[in-house]
Amino acid sequence: MIPSVTLNNGAKMPIVGLGTFVADHQKITEAVKVAISAGYRHFDCAYVYENEEEVGAGICARIDEGAVKREDLFIVSKLWCTCHLPSLVRGACEKSLSDLKLDYLDLYLMHFPMGFKTGDVLFPFDEHQQIISDGSNFLDTWEAMEKLVDAGLVKAIGISNFNKDQIESIFNKPGLKYKPANHQVLMRFHVQRNTIVIAKSVTPSRIKENFQVFDFELSEDDMKTMMSFHEWRVFKSRWASKHKDFPLNTEY
DSSP: OOHHHHHHTEEEEEEEEOOOOTTTTTTTTHHHHHHHHTOOOEEEOGGGTTTTHHHHHHHHHHTTTSSOOOOOOOEEEEOOOOOOSSSHHHHHHHHHHHHHOOOOOOOEEEEEOBBBBBOOOOOOBOOOOOOOOOOOOOOHHHHHHHHHTTTSSSOOEEEEEOHHHHHEEEEEETTTOOOOOOOHHHHHHHHTOOEEEEEEOOOHHHHHHHHHOOOOOHHHHHHHHHHHHOOSSSOOGGTTTTTTTOOOTOOO
């Protein structure tokens, strides 16, 4: 049985999932199929990864073969920043559902708290190579995402890349209807901390190896050593450092 975290809507989110960020478009469909055969049930997707059609093809192939049922899977996608205006939120979600060939998402995240200029350009930069804001407020975006739950398009909604103050803003929002969903050695480190782990690979052998984190345990000293590391941020998003909702100017 795969360990899981229980979300505030009662859903069980498998603690290890397959990440699809910048995965090779020609290999991701097969990687998803291999992952399901290896035991993965949690898949982390996003519109901005530009490969949800290929991911959906792999998922549907295994469902059609009878290898897995839709209700046994936990599929996550994310609202991209160019669709933060409330009028665009539902269409963005429906686009991901269409590409993934699904009727609903188990979890839909706001990828960043920052809204970008609307349009087909995923990263709209100005002449100073800074992102162009759409002027939206992520609290309004959250309210539009709540309507997705009511419409049955998603089971739960959550946030990604928010700092502590922005998270508090969501929890303290007047009229809040739905709260954000909580969510090898390095992977085991996170598993022992009961943190959701997303492993990314399109190599079949590594996909299987990454799932083999439940048959060993790190010592207390190992955990203390890893907790002593101070640099946790890999994706620093300096191109958005002037945005009014840039989340990385605080410690966490």
